[in-house]
Amino acid sequence: MGGYLAPVELSEILEFDPADPAFVADPYPVLNRLRESAPVFYDARRKRWFVTRHEDVRSCLRERRLGRNFRHVMSPEEIGVPPLDPRWQAFWETERWSLLWLEPPDHTRLRRLVAAAFTPRSVEALREPARALARELLEPLAEAGEMELLYDYAQPYSIAVICRMLGVPLDRHRDLLDWSHRMVKMYEFDVPREAATAANRAAAEFQDYVVGLIRERRAKPRDDMVTALVQARVDGGQLSDDEIVSTVIVLLNAGHEASVNALGNGTLAFARHPEQWRRVVAGGVPAQLAGEEMIRYDPPLQLFERWVLADDFAIGDVPIPRGAKIAMLFGAANRDPRVFERPDEFDVGRENAAQHIGFGGGLHVCIGAPLARIELEASVDALRRLWPDLQLVEEPRRTGAFVIWGLEGLRLARS
């Protein structure tokens, strides 16, 4: 395979700065240029290899010589990575047993348990409640004639669906959202000290809350997922409280951050392409297919990383050394013209939209994807019935974060 530019060549040609306001306003021209100039390039400043094309991102996600973590096979000193900063101890504790931190065999053990709650049957059982809840929340907003989609609808909606699945009471839902928002800032490139301090404090509060929940379920079991985790037996043993805390937190956080932003980004795309919204409203395109195109066109998670765990790894003809970090650009891959025709067009009837990279792939593929799809479909369907005439009240602003890619808010009105 040819065309894989050497590091130096690329850094001379292109400026890739996710913090640049022009990039944040519309990242796709830059992402498209990157993808067409080089399938893989090294960014010396960020000390990462970036992967841009659909085929390569797809195979990296499935590659067993890459891992979300390296600590099970290498020490930080060995590859020149600083040890985890002890100031953010509470945050690292919640990460320690998160599915997103683990590799086999720990990952396999915990993922098997969580997967038991995501069987097609148990997820399907959430479809009707998810539809009813979407209508229930959107009806009064439609009567009012104006809403801020994320705060008034998407956040309370997604958190209610995931809490229902886990058996977490809803009375603290604004706290859950606040802890989660602060914690996920740690996944961005350059995390300012104040953001890390806030994330650490949020992790400590979230931990305390889940520990209390575990204690309650142990004393009084219920028919819910927290109880199932408390009672689970794996390989003859029980899960430790630390393992349960991490698992509940990753499910709560992953379970709404991306869903909320998928709906925000996708609804913005509709507001900017009213002819596509009219197709959905008229019933010419199923809400489910529209949901796939929403994720392809403007994915709520733009970048995921992997560590190279073996000596013989290469992408195309570019060898990438053991201990190196790889960043996969989902937004670039989702607009790859090798897979999608007219990739920059938002086309809700696109038949192969579901080939997007949005839910990842391989060992860490999104375990909540079936639930996320149900939520998105239910929301689009309720919006189409109750807000057929939606339009933007004002130009929305991006949060400024790139990895977790979303809007500050989205004010909509009925015309």
Ligand code: HEM
């Ligand atoms: C539109 C919404 C969503 C999107 C775009 C999304 C995307 C993703 C992606 C790309 C990954 C893989 C990360 C990687 O490979 O490094 C992932 C993992 C994960 N997702 Fe989602 N997700 C969504 C909704 C959800 C929901 C609703 C839940 C929970 C119910 C959830 C729970 C998880 C968990 C627990 C993982 C970690 C799996 C593992 O490491 O084994 N996600 N998600």
